[in-house]
Amino acid sequence: MSTPAAELSEQEAAIYDRQLRVWGVETQRRLSGAKVLIAGCGGLAAEVAKNVVLAGVGAVTLVDDTPCSRRSLSNFLVGSTTPDDTTVAEASVATLQEMNPFVKVAALPGPPEAVLAPDVLRQYDLLLLCDQPASRIAQADVMCREAGVAFYAGVCRGIFGWAFANLHQHRYIVERQEEQPDGSTSKHVSEHNASFATWEQATSCSLEGVNMRRFSKLYLLIRGKLLEGAQPLCWLKLRRALQAVVSRFEQQQQRFPTAADADQLRALQQQVFGEMGVDAAALPDEMLQAYAAYGSDMPAINAIVGGTLGNELIKAVGGRNEPVNNFFLFSLAEGGEGVVECLPRPKPAAPAAAGSVAEEILLQPAKMGKVPIRLKEVTYMLSPFQQSVMGGLWKDLPHKAAHHAHNARDAIIFCVAPLVGIAYYCSAYKEAEKLHHRF
């Protein structure tokens, strides 16, 4: 998608050393040729921008004309001493440029929606919309498809955070290290192709056959259709309804609601939703409380979703590793897991259906994403090459003996213990027998 830049300079190689060991020189070169546009400069955008700038993307452009006096407090890129009349985009650009001088960081004038013009979009490889309403996401998704620009959207609200990806048609490689029987490792590279569904398809598809109990409630909240058969409720309307509940509470009580005010909120919800003609049963009780604090985002969740989005952006422009297709959902209300959902659900028998999952081109038809991946514990900071030399044959003999004894501990327990046990039992039995006869 992007034109790879020339060779890495020596300085770049020194700074990028650790990440070159993760994704290699080729990906780094592709990254440095990519142009990324980020619209909306809240806490989430700050996280993603920081991540892609550090990674060494060629150019990053920010769009948000909110003055610093009214900025989101979770944007850590805006320093405390910034004059109030600069826009958040400009203030963030200054910090980002200092973070990595190899990246061209710039700000475009105008509000975030100013990017929704084909002429603007065509100058970039990728657009990321941060904390924008659903209507704008839908609009941007259509325009990006027309302009051939990869599209990402991310939203963090209260204890929820999610990201949506639409890379249209995306080619990528997966590199696997395989351990050979003789102990050496070999690299195995496979090429894949994935096609993505549009936002429209992803939020209006049928959920037939989906196990609702294990399905992400957050997706339902995004989609605005909370339970099967309940009245459809668009994201914006839901937000308005929730805000109406919360603001009415604040008017009545003269304070911000807390978790302890559940009953009162519930009563208010019935009342307000009734007035607005919305089915109150559509909203799980707890979600309401979480939204009581709707106005703020949690920096911790910004970091989690922003880190994931950073990874996804790097995968998208680097063309390496399987990207998220097409939702990443993180909700503290659902156990703090980061779930990947593909919607509409791929039909296993019909790969030609719109928005089907990654098809493997070169590999045998073992479907990606169908292979269960076991939990893998990170070995605390031991690199694959962690090493130390064992002393010479006669050095440190007691330690070696202890080491071997420890290794053979199970063998000792299972092989020697029964023998000793039986011998002991026999002698004890003989003794008892003797005593028994004596008396």
Added chain:
Amino acid sequence: MGRDKTLSSGTAPPDTLHTAGSSQDVLAWPWAATGEELKQRVQDVKVLAVGAGGIGCELLKTLVMSGFKHIEVVDLDTIETSNLNRQFLFRKRHVGKSKALVAAEAVKQMRPDIDITAYQGNVNESRFDVDFFRRFDCVLNGLDNLEARRHINRLCLAAEVPLVESGTAGYLGQVSVHIKGRTECFECQPKPTSKTFPVCTLRNTPDKPIHCVVWAKEMLFPLLFGAPEASDLHEAPPAGSGIDAAAVTRNIADDPSCYQRAEGESSTHFAERMFRHLYCTKINELRNMEDLWRSRRPPQALDLDALRMPAYGDGGDQPAAIEAGVPATASSACKELGLSDAHSVWNDQQNAAVFLRAVALFLDGRSHELGSAQFDKDDLLAVELVTAAANLRATCFGISRQSLFETKGMAGNIIHAIATTNAIVSGLIVVEAMKLLARSFASCQTSFLQVSGSKRLVSRMSAPEPSAACMVCSTAQARLVLNANKMSLQQLVDKVLKGRLALIAPSLWCGTFSYEEGEGLEEDEITRNRKLLLLPLAQLPGGGVVHNSILHVDDQEQCFKAQLIITHREDWDDEQHPEGFYLGGDLPPALTEPSVEAAISETASPNEDVVSLTSDDDGVAAEAAARPVAKRKAIEGNTDSSKRPRT
């Protein structure tokens, strides 16, 4: 569960939310995450961030943004260029400065109203003792090595401070919570130890690239430039140590002095002599030991003259510096030779040229380091030398060669690291810290970051229970406050060990000092003990029992083991603590007192003088209390049955 409790227990008026007592309330997680009550707690607590590196930078940022106001940070390291790709609080101009100080300064810029203290130091230092840790409500780890993690784990256990532990490598990462008595401690699960290679494989029969790299780094490098005794390359085992080994090593062992530069020998000449010695003489010696090569391919010696780079072959085009033996000032052999791509694999000629040039450059340009040089992954010349030496050896043994970049990673134990993983992990750490503040211990979890393509990029597992077999956390630990200058050993034994801990025949040791009681002691031991008992604790032999000493107490008869961490206090208030000591911690309550059941049932005892079982599950406490009883019964049972012969 926790949520129901809060919801049903009515509502506290908002203006009294941050009074002292309320900080013990269990909040409804996750709904409280954005609530005012938790926000207030976040502002009030004091947290310790250990490490200001990859995870540390992200963590400090996330903490400050989340509203944490009182933060302390410890880090020993200084900033390096290769940190700048992910440790985003640092700039190029900061290279060489303390990570902790620069990071603290940077986050202070983000939120000037925070109170942050930075320490540049090793967490193993004595100033970071149990008392230091006890000041915090929560300890958050962003470390890069196992030793420091273990140390912090033990201190947190001793100080009874909850610990959030984390680690990342490439795209993978994990965050876990360790609360004493409630979840497993960091050392409950065995941790992988570093990989070791048998020295004979390295010396005689390497078969992987890493063997050659370790040989070059650990054996050859110290032999040429460092302290020769640090190398195992020329070591000979003592005589009569088995026939095979002796036969093998008689050939291999050689005089270390041949690796020293002779009087008047030029550096270029020395390099060539080393090349011939290592890759021709030694390889041929090995090849002659036919026992080794029955099932392996024998090594091939290298011929230096055949490997000279064409340009240098006749010596005509050789750089003047090499010919004339002029002291070289260049720091890189590759640059001189025009090998700029760190990712390409050199051929044998290039390897030979780099080896010769690097040895010569080291001898000429850095003669002051000779005899004490140590391998450092950021030392370009050393990495070049190791790469070339390892590759030449790999050629001899028919192993694949590695690029400079790869070799640097292997020799330097470099951990793959990217900013995104650290950011996600920092978010997960702060989420866990907020759960701890909400006192919602049941929702604490271990989170794992998974490789891309997984159905769950962040997966979870509820925090496991502590392992009873853990050497670190299952041994009871307690804090013993006393005046070490006043209290005698006799008082310690009678009042604390026998009176409070209900030991029958206590034995104790502290450093080199030990004391034992019970049957079967010799006459002279009893007289020695009598003298010792009268001494104040601080004057006992072996440095005495003083502030921060760890007193190991055990009672063989009860199978009881505990560690008492001594806190010395001079200004002792006899009225408040008439017994002359104060004991806190998770030890089982004294058995001599009839109120064992009472002590268990009233868990959160406000009177700390009573051995408290606060915040423990009833079941755990009961089990701990019951342990000595059960043991004693079992002993009685045994003696009974042994006295009564079967008829």
